[in-house]
Amino acid sequence: MEVKVNANITKELPIKKSRKKFFGSEAFYGYIFVSPMVLGFFVVMFIPFFYSVYMSLTDWKLLGDPNFIGSENYQRLVHDPDFWEVMKNTLLFSGGLVPINIVIALLLALLLQRNLPGIGFFRTAIFIPVMTSIVVWSIIWKYMFGTEEGFINQILGAFGIDGPAWLYDPDLAMGAVIVVSALKNVGLNMVLFLAALQQVDKNLYEASYLDGANKLKQFWHVTLPMITPTVFLTLILTVIGSMKVFGQIYVMTGGGPGNHTKVLVYYIWENAFKLFDFGYASAIAIVLFSIILFFTLIQWGVRKRWVFHEQ
Template sequence: MTKTKLIRRKKISNKLGDTIGGWLFISPMLLGFTIFMFGPLLYAFYISLHDWPLLGESFFTGFENYQNLVKDNSFKNSLIVTLLFSLGLVPLNITLAMFLAVLLKDKFWGIGFFRTAIFVPVVTSLIVWAIVWKYLLAPELGFINQFLGLFGIEGPSWLLNKSTALPAVIIVSVIKNVGLNMILFLTAMQQVPEELYEAAELDGASAFRKFRNVTFPLITPTIFLTMIITTIGAMKIFGQVYVMTRGGPGESTKVLVYYIWETAFKLFDMGYASALAFVLFFILLAFTILSWVVRKRWVFYEE
């Protein structure tokens, strides 16, 4: 056997060893994903093809559960409420987070306190947060209405009024999670080279023009990321609604995930609830793919 063949065989052996080693390293994660994520996902789709009561026998119905969605007014309402919630939360969250990041980007006395105060709600238990705000927004004894009363303003029944319940939940959710996006924007802004700001100042650019022409284009990848994360989180909203309004008053705050929970664990219709869950899954999948496709039209800089 020639020396060239020996070297070639050794390279193939090393490459094969590296491949096997790589698969062995990621096998625990793949195994865990298959058992706890991919497997249950396929089983949930299997359930969605059945009339599957929580207690009782199941019957195969094909795509009947999906066909029934077209005639389900509660599903249509929950989908609209979810979209309204997302349209209200995402722009408000992103705008407020960016505004706070701009304010807290430069160092000044007490900056650590302000950053911590804004980020604390992110690590606070969601259930505790929702319970506290439920009492703060109480009609008569709530702190907010009592505070408004000091100025002669009669506060509404925030969570008991159809016109104010959803906006109240949106604002509570924004305050809860705005700190996370603020930190992401802060990190991105701190990566912008100072030389660009210095050049803009030499050209006589105002603070607004520096943000628009220097900061904003360079942090668009982060903005894109936060928009996707925030939108997906908004579409999956459940905890605040469950604690604060239970989908009411009426169905004004009954978002899609709450309707899925209600169908599964109050009406005990697991098959139909699984079909609802897969509709939400495909909506989020379509949104993510669409966002990824169009990102190059407004993401100005990618590493």
């Protein structure tokens, strides 16, 4: 009988010791400090997401109770011509914004990476729009694109050129919004590229110079491969940001002229807070989430083919 008791005690001792060791360890305190953020993320992100999925399966006009209708909202999307036009506008916006933003940010980073007198002022000036409110930024550019009194048309008028109605022309409105959006956030990607360029080993440039490489070849074969992880990061962030554009559209064009600048997030807002069709708006939001997830997974899947440190 005593042997059995001793055996049980010897079995329980490691468990008790391991528990005491965990509760006094750095890992335990780490979980304590991280738990508020994890709990907040769960409350702010996961619960609303799953509730949005439920709402997308209902017919909820806000003033009444939600009625479960299954997949009818998604079937309605397939036959909604406005949805497909909005989808096309969103892809057009992303396809124009992403390359413009990344190319300009990289060029600015290459120009401003040198420690020249006054270079800090130019870096700050380019980054200031990132900290500026999107509403303020959009209002300023809306007046700059004004038809008669706009600053841009006044400059064109000084050269004898009649400026167009930028934000009222179906062929120009989307381009104007893309330019405004690219200039707004180009400073963030520029800072990321600056940090990446400063981490490139200078010995690689010296070796390539001894091999006869000029500046252009050094950029293509040394600089660009070494900063591909940052290019990958900025590409993902810019694509996700471009798919969620709203403020510029709301302030500058209101989705017009017609539906030529109406994008998915604006369409969600319109159905939810103008038409009070929360069920249909939730279905559009789930589709937008799926599109962003799809593009992100594609970029993540092909990263090993061109990101240097993934090879």
